[in-house]
Amino acid sequence: MRLSRRGLLRAGLAGTAATALGGLAAGCAVPAGSTGRNMVLWYWSGGLSDTVVKEATARYGKDVRLKAQQIGGYYRSKLITTLAGRAHIPDIAGLKGEDMASYLPNADQFVDLRTLGAERLKSRYLDWKWQQGVADDGSLVGFPIDVGPVVHYYQPAVFDKAGLPHEPADVSRELDTWEKFFAAGEQLRRRVRGAFLLTDVGSVFEMSLGQGTTRFVDRDRHFIGDGEHVRACWDRAVEAKRRGLVSDIVSGTPDWNSAAERGLLPSQLNASWAAGDLKLGLPKTKGRWRVADCPGGPSNVGGSFLAITKACREPERAFEIITWMLDADNQAQGFVDAGLFPSTPASYGMRRLREPDPFFGGQITMDVYGPAAEKIPVAYNSPYDIALGQPVRDEIKNVGVLGKDPDQAWRDAMGKCRRIADHLGVSY
């Protein structure tokens, strides 16, 4: 067939009309949530155990078609765009722990899980984690997936060479305070050439802050980041720098990998999920790491939640599905599959989780993670915490990396915090 110009134009016109009509029709009939037998679940890669998702799909297949969708890219912005657009909202949505504080003021977008009988399951989950999913009005928005207890990863061979305790139990006991930890760092630097206890000052500040119960903004929308509790964490980080315990290496770079492999950065304070990063990034160091308690006490980094949106047509069914997916058994599976540390203490005693880990020289790491997870303090996370914590975090980095004068840095941070607080309507 020869294509004439007229023919092409007609085809183009028809195409446009069809698109416009289709768009219009779709625009009028966009459903707010899922359709048909579908029950849509949004999460991100590695956010849930694939095995458990597959089993849940089969298990509830006679009632609903569970469509578990991994959403790539910037998850939170996609979820809130969809919620704000009121179209194709998933029935069940994963909420990342670090975003939780920003979802809670909009608790009306989600079903209050207490209305579905969540309270009777409360005792099976870590209390501090449960509290993180509760909004100001008392409604339960998020159902606990995993937690991220912070521990002390270290290389026993290097600690031994430095004349430091190197058995996990000894390290936990003898380096239990920041002061003893720093003293050990000085000894390490003296005895092992080129070795540093800390990669940067950020981890000291961050973990210290996590060990307390107050952060930057309180429940009354008042800025408390200038208080003694933040200042103490700041001073501790500055002290680590002053005592020469901090390397000039950027974490995550080839330099870091190489230094860790050569035993020059033999210690790392990080969450349970960092074990996965170590295994992936430094496969050659298999067997050369151990896990001990974090100096100064337990804290948490990361961990996420599942929530049921208001668009869900069958909240009872959805609740049945998420509580099954997140029971102690399946959370244990989540740890095995994806390194998701369970928020259900009953999982910690299961044989699957008490397997010796060859990467950690056959240590049963659960002996460290489990007790740490149970002792994490409850802290209030304000939706303004990120904005008002950032200047402090930026300035402690300037102290650590650029050697900025700590007093000047603190003044700069506080000055900036006051300006931001003023802008955001937070009192100070």
Next chain:
Amino acid sequence: MATAPALDKPPAAATGTTAVHRRKGVLSHWRLYAAISPFYLLFLCFGLIPVGFSLYLSFHRWDGLGAMEWAGLAQFRYLLTDTDFWSSIGNTLIIWALATFPMILLAMVTAVMLNSAVRFKNVYRFAYFLPNVTSIVAVAIVFGSVFSTNFGLMNALLQAVGLDQVAWLNTPWGIKVAIATLMTWQWTGYNAIIFLAGLQTIPSDLYEAARIDGAGPVQTFLRVTLPLLRPTLLFVLVVSTVTGLQSFAEPQVLLQTTANESTFSGGPDHAGRTMVLYFFQQTFDNNDFGYGAAVAWGIFLVVVLFSIINWRLVQRRGED
């Protein structure tokens, strides 16, 4: 424009008929307009409406989910006094200048060489274009290795010629140079191909004339090639300005660490925090969508300003 030649102005009588013809044309050619409408409809949906909405948003306070609250000019007032925003403009301009001027020079030299290359012309063109279509995230990760302190290629080169190591990604200037180098690498080939297209529109008899008049290669380049490349140069400059002023992924990925911290902070002393990175931080870290929109409009004004400056610069040179 009083001295402008009247040559391109058609006679008055002709203007009248053209206008009538044109008016009729719009209606009688409705099919043609309908045929090209998909672009405009899509642009309306995904371009114009979001742009309008962001303007609306910049007069509000919004956390992205809850109720919007009217803020009047408060966001813009804060923007004007926000030292972080002004420093991000400074960072962007420094990085842009560090990237663009070497890039234009390299691209022009490359284009002249490509133009005189006899064999494998297409292979070269393909090779030079490749960096531009490579994923910026992948490129930034590679450059992160290149600029790492102890095992980076850059420091290996410095040490080979007897210089000291530089902690590229841990010092304010090192960060800027690293980002600029990445951008230069990525855009040189693309712009070389644009320059090459410009070179090929220059009639060869001009070169012949120059040769007969006894001009050397440098003189030919400065007196023939460069003046005739001016429109191309303008295009390259404007495009580089628009892309350079919107740089975002380069610093974000290059300065990403595995530490538990914001990926939008731009490294120590915010040395790599460009305007768009700052916009992302305000919008997506702080959930301050209203202020984010105001920052976006601030960026827009800066880009417009620099496009005008570029245009005037190249234009004025054309007049004298």
